[in-house]
Amino acid sequence: MTKFQDLGISPATMKSLKRMGFEEATPVQAQTIPLSLENKDLIGQAQTGTGKTAAFGIPLIDKIDVNSNVVQGIVIAPTRELAIQVSEELYKIGYGKRARVLSIYGGQDINRQIRALKKFPQIIVGTPGRILDHINRKTLRLENVHTVILDEADEMLNMGFIEDIESILAQTPEERQTLLFSATMPAPIQRMAEKFMKNPEVVKVKAKEMTVPSIEQFYVEVQEKSKFDILTRLLNIQAPELAIVFGRTKRRVDELSEALNLRGYMAEGIHGDLSQAKRMSVLKKFKEGSIDVLVATDVAARGLDISGVTHVYNFDIPQDPESYVHRIGRTGRAGKTGMAMTLITPREKSYLSVVEKTIKRKMEKMVPPTLDEALEGQQKAAIEKILQSIESENLQYYKQAADELLEQQDASTIVAAVLKMLTKEPDSTPVTLTEEKPLPMKKDFRNNDRRGKYDSKNRSKGSFKPRQGQSQGNRRSNHSSSNRTDSRSNSYNR
Numbered sequence: 001m002t003k004f005q006d007l008g009i010s011p012a013t014m015k016s017l018k019r020m021g022f023e024e025a026t027p028v029q030a031q032t033i034p035l036s037l038e039n040k041d042l043i044g045q046a047q048t049g050t051g052k053t054a055a056f057g058i059p060l061i062d063k064i065d066v067n068s069n070v071v072q073g074i075v076i077a078p079t080r081e082l083a084i085q086v087s088e089e090l091y092k093i094g095y096g097k098r099a100r101v102l103s104i105y106g107g108q109d110i111n112r113q114i115r116a117l118k119k120f121p122q123i124i125v126g127t128p129g130r131i132l133d134h135i136n137r138k139t140l141r142l143e144n145v146h147t148v149i150l151d152e153a154d155e156m157l158n159m160g161f162i163e164d165i166e167s168i169l170a171q172t173p174e175e176r177q178t179l180l181f182s183a184t185m186p187a188p189i190q191r192m193a194e195k196f197m198k199n200p201e202v203v204k205v206k207a208k209e210m211t212v213p214s215i216e217q218f219y220v221e222v223q224e225k226s227k228f229d230i231l232t233r234l235l236n237i238q239a240p241e242l243a244i245v246f247g248r249t250k251r252r253v254d255e256l257s258e259a260l261n262l263r264g265y266m267a268e269g270i271h272g273d274l275s276q277a278k279r280m281s282v283l284k285k286f287k288e289g290s291i292d293v294l295v296a297t298d299v300a301a302r303g304l305d306i307s308g309v310t311h312v313y314n315f316d317i318p319q320d321p322e323s324y325v326h327r328i329g330r331t332g333r334a335g336k337t338g339m340a341m342t343l344i345t346p347r348e349k350s351y352l353s354v355v356e357k358t359i360k361r362k363m364e365k366m367v368p369p370t371l372d373e374a375l376e377g378q379q380k381a382a383i384e385k386i387l388q389s390i391e392s393e394n395l396q397y398y399k400q401a402a403d404e405l406l407e408q409q410d411a412s413t414i415v416a417a418v419l420k421m422l423t424k425e426p427d428s429t430p431v432t433l434t435e436e437k438p439l440p441m442k443k444d445f446r447n448n449d450r451r452g453k454y455d456s457k458n459r460s461k462g463s464f465k466p467r468q469g470q471s472q473g474n475r476r477s478n479h480s481s482s483n484r485t486d487s488r489s490n491s492y493n494r
């Protein structure tokens, strides 16, 4: 275990870390912070939930001159919610130094951002589209930036963002320090990244597997039409504290969250077609626990750090292995345990091996639970509620009524009735879910998706093949619009 004191961090930042409750550096922090403080370019790869934000955040904050009023550091993140989260963490790390951090992202009033930009922020955290928008409006100048960080770097360098990233980098000084972080870094993307870095150090925190060992991983083989019933049974049996259910498309997410509500779950959806206000309110409710199931597209797959997420369900198997790694990484963070379940239709089975090969770990097969098992699970949850109430609540005022009741009925009948009332019985309210086409077979999967994306022949600047379902034309047509935000989330059907 490495102490932060040994990493050459300033006293002011040490004070912030103490306030945050950070006692020891995580491995990625221990390995990258000293290099970063020496201004080295760096590619940092470490598993999900292992503290990459602070790994780049601590040295970034330490290098900010708080007496200077210019933008000195910029962090680019693929989604708005992640940009907000990262800026919040940087704010906390910069608290001791009083560093000024501002997030700018699509979907938020641009004039408000322009006003905030006039207050001399020193660090900008933003989504690519909105950053470019401000550059074009001349409301953001990057000529004094000494540090550029791409969080979720492989995603940022995927063809959906690459041009925007290049345009942003072109606005920064040549001698800047460039830092890339992600839990995944496919080799072709890394090679491409190295082209705009100066002799980068590559720090890969050694791990046998790409996913965190404390996340239990299961798959359930299921017919498309039974998926929803199986999902609800799993929810009933596993009784997650907070769960994220990932669906393939925005329509899927809408239908799933509606269906879950019909069956009595507190669920809401998040995807790229919702207003930013809605996206933020859904996430807030989820963090507060006023909804306990978040249904999401891949827009929520990367970087989000929400405590209490005990379960991740891949209602639809993800489009590529990297997405799997990030999705399930929303649980099992900062040393906690977690559980990930992936529903697989028989035709998609070959996908499983592709994912397993990439992550170097086998998922365990789980037999789909029966209705009886689901009921048993719910009963257990009800019993748990009763026991908790006995332990933590003042039952004095209920004792008399209880005694009177016991005179009329035997104890076992009364308890059975209470249990029945508290048990959420399996519900078969009919729901509508449009059938999703299964993913293409394995051969196509590798060809269309990964090789297509990263093929060395396609790697030269600006010649990336669009992902399936993404039209290059659509994407660019949004480019000049001032309202353009992360258009990518739409074009990717997120």
Ligand SMILES: Nc1ncnc2c1ncn2[C@@H]1O[C@H](COP(=O)(O)OP(=O)(O)OP(=O)(O)O)[C@@H](O)[C@H]1O
Pocket: 021, 022, 023, 024, 025, 026, 029, 046, 047, 048, 049, 050, 051, 052, 053, 054, 182, 183, 302, 303, 304, 305, 329, 330, 333, 334
């Ligand atoms: N040194 C530390 N001590 C205690 N907690 C830490 C430390 N570093 C980070 N954390 C906490 O661990 C959690 C995960 O950190 P973070 O979000 O940076 O992970 P990540 O590696 O970026 O994951 P992902 O790949 O999913 O983006 C956060 O809640 C963060 O506050």
Ligand SMILES: [Mg+2]
Pocket: 052, 053, 151, 303
């Ligand atoms: Mg992160």
